[in-house]
Amino acid sequence: MSIRVVLQLGNPLLRQKAAPVVDPTASEIHDLVRDLADTLAHWRSATGYGRGIAAPQLGVLQRVIFLKLPEAEPWPLINPEIVARSAEKIIVWDACLSFLSIFMQVERHRQVTVRYQNLNGETHEFKAGDDRNLSELLQHEIDHLDGILAIDRVVDVKTICTREEFEKRYRDASPYAVTPATINH
Numbered sequence: 001m002s003i004r005v006v007l008q009l010g011n012p013l014l015r016q017k018a019a020p021v022v023d024p025t026a027s028e029i030h031d032l033v034r035d036l037a038d039t040l041a042h043w044r045s046a047t048g049y050g051r052g053i054a055a056p057q058l059g060v061l062q063r064v065i066f067l068k069l070p071e072a073e074p075w076p077l078i079n080p081e082i083v084a085r086s087a088e089k090i091i092v093w094d095a096c097l098s099f100l101s102i103f104m105q106v107e108r109h110r111q112v113t114v115r116y117q118n119l120n121g122e123t124h125e126f127k128a129g130d131d132r133n134l135s136e137l138l139q140h141e142i143d144h145l146d147g148i149l150a151i152d153r154v155v156d157v158k159t160i161c162t163r164e165e166f167e168k169r170y171r172d173a174s175p176y177a178v179t180p181a182t183i184n185h
Contacts, residue, residue: 003042004035004058009099009149011059018054018061018145024078024121029064033076033119036066043097044068050097052137054144057098065141069134077116080142083125084113092136093170094150095163103166105159106150108136 007014021029036053043050055064067075088110095103111129118124128134140150154160161169 002035002038004039006039006043006053006057006097007059009096009102009151011098013059013061014056014098014144014149015147016056016061017147018056018063020063021078021117024117024119029062029078030119032058032060032062032064033066036064036076037068037074040066040068040097043100047100049095049100052141053097054141056144056147063145065145067137067141076119077114077141078118078121080114080116080138080145082112082139082142083115084127085109086111090136091155092133093166094136094140094153095166096140096150098149099151101163102151103161103163103170104151104154105156106136106153107155108139108153111135112138114138114142 023029032055035058036055039058040050040053043053051069052065052067055062063079065077065080067077069075086109089107090110091105091107093103094106111127112135113125113127115123115125128138143149143153
């Protein structure tokens with residue numbers, strides 16, 4: 001469909017809770033998913049960052065997220081919700097397309113179980129852990145649906161750094177280690 005503007009930190013829409021999608025099979029939801037996919041692909045191509053995006057980042061207050069991991073099928077999740085969380089937590093580097101110049105360390109659950117619907121309206125559950133850093137990614141994107149941003153979960157303000165400092169000091173040990181030249185579109 002089209003590449004849309006990603007709302008940036010400070011836009012009040014990013015702080016609002018998204019409404020549940022009534023009909024995941026509706027054409028407007030399919031159009032939204034295409035816009036999310038196109039926008040994410042654009043950002044990934046331009047910056048080397050972006051594994052997921054949430055509808056509120058496009059100013060659409062619907063409970064829809066879209067993931068695209070390197071060498072994996074595109075994955076739209078409609079009405080995703082975390083139904084189980086491990087007691088064990090981890091601290092990870094996080095960033096966001098809504099404030100890509102800022103990186104920080106956040107605390108996340110090591111494992112989560114997510115229930116969601118696909119574009120056919122079928123309900124699925126998925127247990128995510130360390131594999132491809134899916135647990136932290138799903139928590140990040142689902143937070144967007146509740147108006148929560150990664151910056152709200154920073155564990156220590158002293159970990160906040162610019163993108164340039166992150167790339168110099170920490171990128172190689174993070175899930176963002178893939179460089180733009182090696183990204184599959």
